[in-house]
Amino acid sequence: MRKKSWTLLLVAMIALSAVLAACGGGGDSKDGKKEITVWAMGEEGKKLKEIASKFEEENKDITVKVQAIPWGNAHDKLLTAVASGNGPDVLQLGTTWVPEFADAGALLDLEPYLEDYPEFKPENFFEGSVTSMKYDDKIVGVPWYIDTRVLYYRTDLLKEAGYDKAPATWDELKDAAEKLNARGDDMYGLDIDRNDQITPFIFAWQNGYEFEGKDKMNFDSPEFKGAIEYYASYFKEGLSPTAEGIDIVQAFKSGSKPMFFSGPWMINIINDQAPDLKDKWAVAEMPKKETNTSSMGGSNLSIFHNSENVDESLKFISYMNEVDTQMEWLEMSNTLPSRTEAWEEPKLKEDPLLSVFGKQLENTKASPQIKEFEKIAQEFLSSIERITVGGADIDKELEQFNKKANDIVE
Template identity: 70%
Template structure:
């Protein structure tokens, strides 16, 4: 979110909160005493959430759930409008990278006082990376609903031909395997890296020991750990091991063997099974190769309660139900999204599936995007620098110097 939009959002909130009789959610009580809560959910999840909500309504006959499915491409603007007008839903699904922006604007109810009454909300129930997304400025502003992480997808058959019986486990092994695989001929690459993916550079940085101190506003983009990681990242493009343009669809490139390794999330498992059935038994997933660690990212979505909801008690019950282990396992069957509750991963549906179990292993060592409203803008600025380095042959150190300076200016503003 650009800083002037964030400022406008804050001004809108302040102005409206000062107006006597400011608008709020309409009275959701019916004549028979039934309460209706409104839930905004995004993308495909929003289309399927009504099915999951039916059992909640049966268990709570005095509460009706109205789910509004919102396309991801429209969601951000719709949420901004809701915050400014004070006419938002009771419950809202937020991508984890959006949490800081809307929490900073005061749009999300602080759930801290409800943790004892609703033990499902306690951070210790969730993977550490997901738990980090729950808080902003010492407030609990959401509860993890589902999670995702990035792992290494690889062609087992082609790796064996390159001399690897096991997937690369270290940075050195990854570079060596990618080099060997790229030497098979023109238009063959070793590792596909999506230069438009803002989290991948940070994954490499975390693996190299990079840390950001958000509380003390120390970005540390000029640290050796960050610089070394970005040099390693860029070396794949500089050495021709990764393609600097998008090229053909990654599924087709994986099938053709032209891009036999890539990083992606859990959604790609079913995509490959559906679109590349001839590859059955010829590919697998592995945890990230390590340097100082094999840290990967963690993302997904949280459920939050809008700050001006008139149905807080009912919304809390709904959040509690959605984050019960059994409910999360049912949601896994409905949507193929991964549970945020650690205990859910003990179920055979996850533990007995080798690929999903690998994702569960990776989730034990993850970090989420920094909980700061400026992060999205900083990440986009970094991607611009990376493009100039990898495509325009700009000097890496000079570009990272400029990036570090701009990032710190964003923080100061």
């Protein structure tokens, strides 16, 4: 029994030593340099290593260890890091994850460092991004790259339907969709991805909806309800398909889905997979109801709360935040720069497609900044399924959803 007790104690001591040794994610490397660990997600993690090596060239005393984490594993890995205190120095966070991990105390408050790093100040970013930088009056992250949704449309098919330019209002969007839908069987007007949790919120913002805060869920407000009625009407009237069907790029190419909403990543995908569409498509800002608001997405860079390499981590984030670095990252990853200053660069300002994104970014909102948003959004997708496919009553469904949202928060 005594031998077993000593064995358990030894195992516990080794485990504790490992945690303490790894605490903060970095430290001194063998050659005397400071080493920082960076966790980055998905493809970004794979490509970030190249940028990190250039940072090392300019900062000879710092080594950057980039760990690429698949998006599917990222959330659980971050939760484990919070529980153990064994996290990286710098971590990438999707904007909808910021409230959850900030609430858990996992993110360092950057406010005390703004004097030395004025480029981190909110005025350097689009208003929609600023929301995701803050939590409880603390600045917990710096926007790295951003995205928003715009309208992709076939210019040739819209012209045949009587539109020389993209629909600019809700009424015009519905009218254009009806005319495109009338072309025949299996022809639709507007493709809406029912699995995209942010699209209904985009419609709601355009209809004047404002999230009141976690103390009172208001997903049953007239503005929210009116937006969902408009959203659902596309499915009810057969203007949007309820089944996924063929790949959106192929459907866009064939003309069966001549309009859809998406982000900047779709530009290269269409150019690569549907080169025959050259000069037959374009993008436009979102159609307007009360406003033409779209979503603000992307990723922030934060510092883990117990990093022992704060100065080095700040230098790295500052480097990633430079306009030249952001423009290089645009070339590598086709993701949009977060700094408003970058949008004065000719590559963005003069490009007929990217410049539209720049205009749309001036009118965006981030998802509600509450830690429970992901759970609420998943619950909402179930409601959307029952409304658009099952024909559920919108009033009753939103009433039930609002109650569930309150229960989740409570």
